[in-house]
Amino acid sequence: MCSRVQRYKLTLAYRGTRYHGWQEQVYCPTWKGPIPGDGSGLPTIQSTVTAALKDVLKHDLELCGSSRTDAGVHAKGQVAHFDTPMVQIPPEGLRRAVNARLPDDIVIRSIEPVDPTFDAVSLTDRKRYQYLIWNDADKPVFCSDLAFHRWQKLDFSAMQQAASFLIGEHDFAAFSKPGHGRTSTVRTIHELSIHVRPPKVVIGVTGNGFLWNMVRIIVGTLIDVGVGQIDPQTIPDILSSRDRRRAGKTAPAHGLYLHWIRYRNSADYSPGGVAQFLHEDPS
Amino acid sequence: MCSRVQRYKLTLAYRGTRYHGWQEQVYCPTWKGPIPGDGSGLPTIQSTVTAALKDVLKHDLELCGSSRTDAGVHAKGQVAHFDTPMVQIPPEGLRRAVNARLPDDIVIRSIEPVDPTFDAVSLTDRKRYQYLIWNDADKPVFCSDLAFHRWQKLDFSAMQQAASFLIGEHDFAAFSKPGHGRTSTVRTIHELSIHVRPPKVVIGVTGNGFLWNMVRIIVGTLIDVGVGQIDPQTIPDILSSRDRRRAGKTAPAHGLYLHWIRYRNSADYSPGGVAQFLHEDPS
Secondary structure, three states: OOOOOEEEEEEEEEOHHHOOOOOOOOOOOOOOOOOOOOOOOOOOHHHHHHHHHHHHHOOOOOOEEOOOOOOOOEEEEEEEEEEEOOOOOOHHHHHHHHHHHOOOOEEEEEEEEEOOOOOOOOOEEEEEEEEEEEOOOOOOOOOOOOOEEOOOOOOHHHHHHHHHHHOEEEEOHHHOOOOOOOOOOEEEEEEEEEEEEOOEEEEEEEEOOOOOOHHHHHHHHHHHHHOOOOOHHHHHHHHHHOOHHHOOOOOOHHHEEEEEEEEOOOOOOOOOOHHHHHHHOOO | OOOOOEEEEEEEEEOHHHOOOOOOOOOOOOOOOOOOOOOOOOOOHHHHHHHHHHHHHOOOOOOEEOOOOOOOOEEEEEEEEEEEOOOOOOHHHHHHHHHHHOOOOEEEEEEEEEOOOOOOOOOEEEEEEEEEEEOOOOOOOOOOOOOEEOOOOOOHHHHHHHHHHHOEEEEOHHHOOOOOOOOOOEEEEEEEEEEEEOOEEEEEEEEOOOOOOHHHHHHHHHHHHHOOOOOHHHHHHHHHHOOHHHOOOOOOHHHEEEEEEEEOOOOOOOOOOHHHHHHHOOO
16 A cells, blocks of 8 residues: 655675675676676575565565675675665664674664665765784684784885875776676775784775775785785886786785775765774774 | 603683683593583584694693683683603794694694693682673674673673672682582682773683682673672672572673783783783784
């Protein structure tokens, strides 16, 4: 009887370790890229959250996530949207009910009713990722699945220099996994910073969008610079070569965090800067 | 041919989540308490470290751990000793070889040759434990197995008051699990502190020794005080009752960390204060 549909925006955090990434096999129609293969037998974040929402709302729904984080990648501020005819639900009650049905490693930070024109996928303005390196002789026993262990001494000054060449608008073809299906490989990086707080090194990167594996290849390249395998002065050449083989290794998924997503016409983004990231978590 | 035996002292850290505690079914002869039952099918820390040591040293050995941490309990500075006729091993080389054979959640922090009279079990002077509470409305997605989630508002002032009654020499029978097999239930607590750094609450306790579940019962009692279920003024009565039923709940194992152990005639203990604990880790 009620033809009105309410759209909700979800902000969620998850530890990606036990999941085959965000993506479900079901295709999100607003997403233009390829569908990554599955076959791991692991659940996805999307299917797990969708099941919890369905259990509360008692109807089918499609959950469209902004970033299709890869297997093992974590999120502190993933954003998704879904529609429901159940217009009378108090958002905080819905949030608690869904959280009670989610496993320990996924949490809904906020649920808010939004205009039906809001689209978590296509209306993104900026995204921020963080990458956590555990730079110590000993491996990180309490966070082996949450940080990339590098025991080598890193030359942070050379890494900063390399990073400075990547800031701005560039063709990042050399820093993306081929076959990403995007029409353009030009992206703008607004911020690329390296925060050192031994034994942690946090690399933060904000941009208007990222190609497939782009953050992990940037981080892997900065690490290669840090251990002396790549000369920071060659970064402009690597960029202009558009050749993936010229850039550094792809850093593993388990050090990567989707930090926040900001939308057009909105100052809104998931809270928490690097300082919070460093202090607040066993995360 | 070589009848000389070298004793080594090990300091190790581990995430206890995947283990059935420290203890192996094999009995450590210097330990006087009961042997906890097993039957979980999970490996123990002791058996895992023993296997790695044997693989390097190529002989049987007995690893005597100072604290038999329960299933799920973590350690930042557990201490153990073992004897080997292989007297020519450089300790740092041995440490690296053993670490390379250990899983991601156990690490040997140090291996040092010690006098054969050193005994990790019987010569302890002081031990320190930490208990991590995640005091937030949302559960801790990145450390669900490393902190105890309490969403309730805690009255820290009442908790501090209750803690002050527990410092000093007392009969802690009311704060121990019955059947612990100790002849005396009198222990001295040198320090019992509550550090609040939202959303983390760290309870640190240093003592000359602890009864079975004593730290977890103290923490559970302080939490019961914090939520108003126990009046802090009743702590002296609870102590003198020697009745376990009068004290609070037993806090779960997964928030507990064995922090360090200090030995007689030694200023040596595993490094790292609360500040390090709070800042350095996803741990």
